Each structure stands twice: as C-alpha cells, then as structure tokens.
Amino acid sequence: MAVLRAYRRFAVVLWQFLPLIVAYLRDRRKYLLFGGRRRVSSEMRVRRAQRLLDSLLTLGPTFIKLGQLLSTRPDILPPEYVDVLEGLQDQVPPADWEAAREVLEADVGDVNEAFDEFDADAISGASLGQVYTAEIDGDPVAVKVRRPGIEALVEADLRVIRWALPLVERFVGQARAFSLDNLADEFAKTIREEMDYGREAEMLAEIRGNFAENDRIAIPRVYDDYSTERVLTMAYVPGTKISNVEELDRRGVDRHAVAETLERAYLQMIIEDGVFHADPHPGNLAVQDDGTIVFYDFGMSGRADEFVQRKIVDFYIAVANQDIEAILDTLIELGTLSPDADRATMAEVMELAIRDARGESIETYRVQQIVGKVEDTIYDFPLRLPANLALVLRVATVVEGVCVTLDPDFDFVSVATDYLGETGYREEGARQFVEETGEEFARAAQSAVRVPPKLERALDRIDRDDLYVRADIEDSNDVIDRLGKRIVLGLLLAVSVLSTSYLYADAHLRAAAVTAGLAAVSAFYLYRSFRKRKRLQATPQFTRQNLRERRNK
Incomplete structure (x- = not known):
C-alpha cells in the first residue's frame, strides 16, 4: 500500500514539475532534439523560481520543507531561486481539530483530564504540526501536535525524491549531482528529526541549559510528562x-x-x-x-x-x-x-x-x-x-x-x-599567527640549506644535456577536444562529398544517396560545433494566498 501510494505521488509530482523540466530541456537544446542552447536571463530565472515556489506549496508539507532546505544551498540552485525560496516560511493552515485531537489523546490522554483548559483553535500552523494554548496547574502552556497522517505522506514523498534523483542527475554536472545526492540524504534526516518531538525537547533543554545564566534570553521549559514523539508541551512565553x-x-x-x-x-x-x-x-x-x-x-x-x-x-x-x-x-x-x-x-x-x-x-x-x-x-x-x-x-x-x-x-x-x-578568540588567533609565522621561518631556513645542492645537481644535468622537462597542457574549456572533433568532422565531410560526387558520376545513385546523407550529417554537426554556446494536476494543499491571509492575521 505504501509503495502504491508512492507511485501515485510520483505521478502527481512529475506532472507538477513537468513545465519546469521541459523549460530546462529547451535551455540545453532549444527545440529539445536539435538547435543551440537558449540563453536564460536573470528575469527568466526569477519567473521560474516563482513557479517552483507555487509547485512546492501545491505539493504540500514535505516539499515546503524541501524548498526551505534548498534555500540554504547556493551550491545547487542559482541565486535567483535561493532569493525566492527564502520567503517560504513554515506557515500553513492547521489540520482539523478532531484529527489533531486523536493524536493528542492517543499520546497524552483525555484532553479534559490532562489539561485544566485547552483552546482548540491553533495559534499557529506549520507544515509538520500545529500549536495550541492550554493550562496545566494554572500555568499557561503551548502544546505542539504533529500533523495527523503526516508520517505516511512524508515517507511516500521521500521515496518519490529518491526515485526522481537519478533522472535529475542526468541533466546536471557531476559536482552538482554529488551535492544533490548529499542533499537527499540530508533532507531525509532533517525532516525525520523535525517530526521527532522527543529530539526537539532534548535540543531545547540543552540550549536552554547553555543560557541558564543569561537573563536576556528566554527559552520555554518542557513539560516532560505531557510530551512524546508526537506531542511537545512547553511553557507559554x-x-x-x-x-x-x-x-x-x-x-x-x-x-x-x-x-x-x-x-x-x-x-x-x-x-x-x-x-x-x-x-x-x-x-x-x-x-x-x-x-x-x-x-x-x-x-x-x-x-x-x-x-x-x-x-x-x-x-x-x-x-x-x-x-x-x-x-x-x-x-x-x-x-x-x-x-x-x-x-x-x-x-x-x-x-x-x-x-x-x-x-x-x-x-x-x-x-x-x-x-x-x-x-x-x-x-x-x-x-x-x-x-x-x-x-x-x-x-x-x-x-x-x-x-x-x-x-x-x-x-x-x-x-x-x-x-x-x-x-579571547582574537588573541588566540594572534598567537596562532605568531606560531605559524615562526614555523614558516623555520621551513624557510631548512629550504635555504636544501636548495643549493639541488640547484647544483640540476645545473650539472643541464651541462650534460641530460635535463628533461615535462609539460602538461591544461584544457579546462575542452578547446583541444572540440578542435579535434572539428578536424575529424571536416575530414569526414570532405571524404563524403568527394565520394558522393564520384558515385553520382558513376551512376551508383543508391550509394551516392548514402554518402550524401553522411555528408549532410557531418555538415550539420560541424556547423553546430562552430555555433557559440550559451549559457496529472494536483489540488493545491497550500497556496500563497492562504499563506498571506495567515500572515496578515
């Protein structure tokens, strides 16, 4: 059942991102099958980033979190995408109270018995949970409840991301493909950690302890007896x-x-x-x-x-x-x-x-x-x-x-x-600089002793005509590779044209047609090598409109 849900989800995600995929393919080859690369302007990237933002909002909680993580990775996305996705705050409409109540009562017990008072209207909604206010022994508390059914949706979406990754990596460079692979592992780890309110309670308690002596920082304390992996109860500050x-x-x-x-x-x-x-x-x-x-x-x-x-x-x-x-x-x-x-x-x-x-x-x-x-x-x-x-x-x-x-x-x-x-860090840095400078002087003194004998040996080899120099050509832009291909294509074109002329003159029309086709293909690829290189609909779960409405409340 889980795999079947993931297959359905994969179809929905693929359909949602299809316009962006086609646009990216057209950038690489203007008409998909032939033509040069299309130059992508900064304004075009901004428009596509806005479309990506809408798609992430439509696909729901997991992809909202993915967008937030992508906004921290300028090694994967261009700056325009990072700027747009930075506005993807974790604010979404809360789930229905009755569904959230089932989660709360399964973990903590009957709401009316566990809490003196409990307000069923959430004060904030997030992609993975929502927060309510309540009272325990007369003290105000904030109760964070994991969104009902979010676990199955997240696991299905993580499968989809894993399945889609090899397809995406085919269209990007090796270094960025490695970053994408790392990102997938990081995202799966991060989102599972965020769903674990037990881990959040531990991190909160540790950081709160680090600021125990600082009266300018306030971090809510955790009510351990009212907290689980799906429910986190904290003091309301x-x-x-x-x-x-x-x-x-x-x-x-x-x-x-x-x-x-x-x-x-x-x-x-x-x-x-x-x-x-x-x-x-x-x-x-x-x-x-x-x-x-x-x-x-x-x-x-x-x-x-x-x-x-x-x-x-x-x-x-x-x-x-x-x-x-x-x-x-x-x-x-x-x-x-x-x-x-x-x-x-x-x-x-x-x-x-x-x-x-x-x-x-x-x-x-x-x-x-x-x-x-x-x-x-x-x-x-x-x-x-x-x-x-x-x-x-x-x-x-x-x-x-x-x-x-x-x-x-x-x-x-x-x-x-x-x-x-x-x-004291700056003084420590100054001391480290002095130590490193001393080490540099020591290495320089050692080099001053070692260099003269080596220089003498090199001069002796020059005198004996026994000195060889190896030079490696750096061709990071593949200039030599492209030149070699052009020479081969040019030779192939010349031979094909001559062969076509000879065969046509000798009345071998079928063979002449074959060599003419070979000449046409060679001419096309040779011409292209000289061209200048340029750089199922889902129902929206959340939209920018309801996000704006929540922010304005």
Missing part, C-alpha cells in the same frame, strides 16, 4: 514579534540592544556551545518589554563540530582584518570554495564584496553581503557544502537580516569582533 518594530518602539524597547543580544546569542551557540537554534526567522523570535529575546520552535536545530567552530572564528577574524587571502584560505579549508578555483578571480570578488558592503568607516560592512557574493560564486563553481555548514551560513545571513530590521545601522562585524575579543 509571550512576547512581541521581533520584526514588529512599531510595537517595540511603542513599548520603549531598545532595538539596537536587542539586535546585539541576538547576534551574541547565536555567536555563543555556534562558536562556543556547538549546538544552535537553526530557524531564526521573525516568526520564531519574540521580544519582551524588558528586551529579553524569546526563542520558539527548536525542530530545526543543528550542531557544529570543533573544526567548523574554529574555522568560523578564523573567517570572522579575517573579515574584520580585511585579509582577503585568509578569507579564501578559510573558505577552502571549510570546503565552501573549490581549491581549483581561480584565486585571483575570487580575491577580486571578495574585494568587491567588501568595497560594496562597507561605508566610509573600515568596519561598517555586513557579513550577509560578503556571504551573498560568495554564494553567487559557489553556483558558478559548483562544489559540495557540508550540511551543518550550509545551515550555519543560512543562520548567519537570516540573523543579520533580523538585526538590520531592528537597527538599519547595525554593524554585524563590529559586534562579532568585540565578542571574539571579549571571549
């Missing part, structure tokens, strides 16, 4: 939505202080704690009247290992010092930038990013713009992004956007630099 700057001003909240607190909180989570809340869009952040920031929804959370933490520190220090070479070295070590990339070109990109992003003062530039430039380049030079690193990059840009919403003049890098200095 109200606050003003962090992007509602008018209401924050009316309540007298210092928005700059809130922005600084938010950035410092994420720096602590990523650099020091190694476990972080990974979905910081405004719907998951609130502010209390005293400036305390409240975090909601820990379903999407991640961990950063020591290597990633250390390299992120190196990146921030390099950005603060405007050390382009150090920035590139850090990106290569992280795997974000290919070692084969043209360093001179990338250095120009980074210099341009910093020049565009900064103002008159040296440190008035923003990490989001720098990362954005790098992400644009990542698509042009496809490579693999580690899953947690992609999540960290996404968190950094979203947090910076929230901070700028709170304070348009907020200097992200300045605050990060101060934080690194206060926590």
